[in-house]
Amino acid sequence: DIQMTQSPSSLSASLGDSVTINCRASQSISTHLHWYQQSPGKAPRLLIQSVSNLQNGVPSRFSGSGSGTEFTLTISDLQPEDFATYYCQQSYTTPMYSFGQGTRLEI
Amino acid sequence: QVQLQESGPGVVRPSETLSLTCTVSGASISVHYWNWIRQSPEKGLESIGFISYDGSTKYNPSLKSRVTISVDRSKNQLSLRMTSVTAADTAVYYCARGGLVIDDAFDVWGQGTMVTVSS
Numbered sequence: 001d002i003q004m005t006q007s008p009s010s011l012s013a014s015l016g017d018s019v020t021i022n023c024r025a026s027q028s029i030s031t032h033l034h035w036y037q038q039s040p041g042k043a044p045r046l047l048i049q050s051v052s053n054l055q056n057g058v059p060s061r062f063s064g065s066g067s068g069t070e071f072t073l074t075i076s077d078l079q080p081e082d083f084a085t086y087y088c089q090q091s092y093t094t095p096m097y098s099f100g101q102g103t104r105l106e107i
Numbered sequence: 108q109v110q111l112q113e114s115g116p117g118v119v120r121p122s123e124t125l126s127l128t129c130t131v132s133g134a135s136i137s138v139h140y141w142n143w144i145r146q147s148p149e150k151g152l153e154s155i156g157f158i159s160y161d162g163s164t165k166y167n168p169s170l171k172s173r174v175t176i177s178v179d180r181s182k183n184q185l186s187l188r189m190t191s192v193t194a195a196d197t198a199v200y201y202c203a204r205g206g207l208v209i210d211d212a213f214d215v216w217g218q219g220t221m222v223t224v225s226s
Binding site for chain 2: 032036042043044046049050055087089091092094095096097098099100101102
């Protein structure tokens with residue numbers, strides 16, 4: 001099984017800041033890496049598909065990079081609605097689509 | 108606009124069978140991959156399995172012996188059946204749409220339904 005490890009587990013930031021969330025896979029997953037945002041009581045929302053492809057409607061302050069085993073999600077100019085939990089997910093091994101444990105972004 | 112809505116009992120007794128339905132609107136279940144995912148504080152987000160547009164299924168090996176995913180094309184619904192549940196199956200259960208290919212992300216999610224396994 002591929003293990004996905006996110007760091008940090010939690011992160012404090014202020015409005016207008018830029019933050020980076022890291023995701024490491026236990027083996028190479030090429031570019032089969034996606035990022036989700038989850039607000040309390042809500043379902044996850046797809047932000048970025050295949051490392052760096054922004055979903056329609058997602059602000060351009062979100063960006064992703066990486067390949068192989070190391071990936072990053074960067075959020076610039078933090079807005080109030082960005083304070084949520086972020087998850088990475090690999091789709092390299094089906095049907096074992098494993099997720100990271102989450103990074104909680106808080107003010 | 109594609110929408111998914113899960114439904115089912117909120118409480119299931121231990122050793123019994125959990126049955127959930129996901130009603131899809133705005134899209135045909137005969138296109139895309141359709142997934143069940145659950146979330147608990149203990150295990151985080153966990154993929155349960157999927158059914159493809161052609162009806163083939165794949166399951167998480169750790170759950171495979173207890174899980175069945177099926178579709179009702181006349182109602183545009185997918186279903187999850189999980190047998191012999193235990194407290195470890197207590198979670199929020201989501202249905203989610205996958206892409207047109209097997210390794211696409213989950214681009215549309217239902218709101219989720221909380222299932223508690225308790226006597």
